[in-house]
Amino acid sequence: MLDLAIIGGGPAGLTAGLYATRGGLGNVTMFEMGMPGGQITGSSEIENYPGQSEIVTGMDLMSNWPEQCQRFGLKHEMNQITTITKEGDTFKLSAVDGKEYEAKTVLMATGSVPRRAGFKGEDEFFGRGISTCATCDGFFYKGKEVAVIGGGDSALEEAVYLSKMCSKVYLVHRRDTYRAAPSTIEHMKAASNIEEVTNVDVEEVFGDMSGVLGLKVKSKENGEIRDLPTPGVFVFVGRNVLNEPLKQEDGSFLCDTNNAGEVVVDLKMQTSVKGLYAAGDIRIDAAKQVVCAAADGATAAVNIIEYLG
Ligand code: NAP
Numbered sequence: 429m430l431d432l433a434i435i436g437g438g439p440a441g442l443t444a445g446l447y448a449t450r451g452g453l454g455n456v457t458m459f460e461m462g463m464p465g466g467q468i469t470g471s472s473e474i475e476n477y478p479g480q481s482e483i484v485t486g487m488d489l490m491s492n493w494p495e496q497c498q499r500f501g502l503k504h505e506m507n508q509i510t511t512i513t514k515e516g517d518t519f520k521l522s523a524v525d526g527k528e529y530e531a532k533t534v535l536m537a538t539g540s541v542p543r544r545a546g547f548k549g550e551d552e553f554f555g556r557g558i559s560t561c562a563t564c565d566g567f568f569y570k571g572k573e574v575a576v577i578g579g580g581d582s583a584l585e586e587a588v589y590l591s592k593m594c595s596k597v598y599l600v601h602r603r604d605t606y607r608a609a610p611s612t613i614e615h616m617k618a619a620s621n622i623e624e625v626t627n628v629d630v631e632e633v634f635g636d637m638s639g640v641l642g643l644k645v646k647s648k649e650n651g652e653i654r655d656l657p658t659p660g661v662f663v664f665v666g667r668n669v670l671n672e673p674l675k676q677e678d679g680s681f682l683c684d685t686n687n688a689g690e691v692v693v694d695l696k697m698q699t700s701v702k703g704l705y706a707a708g709d710i711r712i713d714a715a716k717q718v719v720c721a722a723a724d725g726a727t728a729a730v731n732i733i734e735y736l737g
Contacts, residue, residue: 433531434458435509438466439718440708441537442493443725445502451733457503465490468718472563472589512673533732536706540667548632557640558661562586569594574660583664584608584616591619598656600625669710697728
């Protein structure tokens with residue numbers, strides 16, 4: 429019987445693991461299929477993590493976190509939890525490989541995955557010219573032209589990153605104002621090889637057997653269609669939370685969620701079910717920042733220790 433099962437190994441899960449083990453819980457396991465570190469490891473430039481005055485990659489930022497947690501006894505199980513149920517006071521966890529686990533408390537720290545934009549060709553060319561990770565795939569387009577779709581922090585930050593290696597970046601956005609932070613907009617505007625293509629809808633991404641050849645965008649002002657001849661298209665249109673493990677047999681969720689499927693928590697990161705906590709991007713009103721996810725994880729762990737008495 430685990431004292432605490434942490435689902436997800438990003439900043440929220442790792443920090444919860446650190447605080448829970450260092451705070452005295454003896455049997456804490458973090459379930460994470462891949463390398464711990466979370467979605468931030470796909471970010472290429474981070475300049476707002478407190479104390480980190482140099483711009484670093486997400487990979488660099490997260491590199492020491494797992495080792496620090498494991499020093500205090502956090503166990504890492506490379507398994508994917510598919511379902512969480514509660515029977516009496518015990519949580520039952522089922523994994524994709526058929527293994528079952530029991531835990532007194534559970535922390536959902538599964539975060540989110542990139543959202544699809546929904547244009548024609550997106551599924552067909554995903555992984556063959558369409559990407560959601562500039563750090564992973566930008567290199568393939570060195571010296572070439574690429575398009576970035578979206579108008580939030582991710583799209584603009586990654587457009588700036590790509591502008592340093594690509595000959596030109598088309599920043600394609602459906603409105604003419606951006607959601608990104610003012611300083612990020614400034615960086616984007618300062619890059620001479622970023623062309624803003626705003627107030628447009630992406631009609632389709634087209635290509636052939638070799639991959640993407642370009643995209644068609646349609647002006648919202650006059651309906652004009654323009655072809656952007658780029659072999660690479662990077663999509664950053666927001667994220668969907670990973671709440672699948674909370675789905676019960678009857679289709680309901682184990683705990684309260686909002687319309688977007690985000691988990692409802694109180695200030696202790698406690699959900700509507702006793703002993704079940706949520707931290708990071710999966711919870712309601714998450715600021716979706718590494719520092720906030722980490723803080724959520726610490727808050728949850730402190731309260732889990734108190735709950736277990
Ligand atoms: P986001 O802020 O939700 O922005 C998504 C962008 O995609 C918006 O501009 C949106 O357009 C556009 N969009 C959404 N659906 C679309 C569709 N179907 N077709 C075309 N465009 C579409 O997402 P994000 O940039 O991934 O950021 C998520 C959160 O993480 C935010 O809270 C952000 O502040 C945070 N974040 C922070 C940092 C940082 O602080 N360094 C870095 C990355 C992300 P509209 O604007 O018209 O809705």
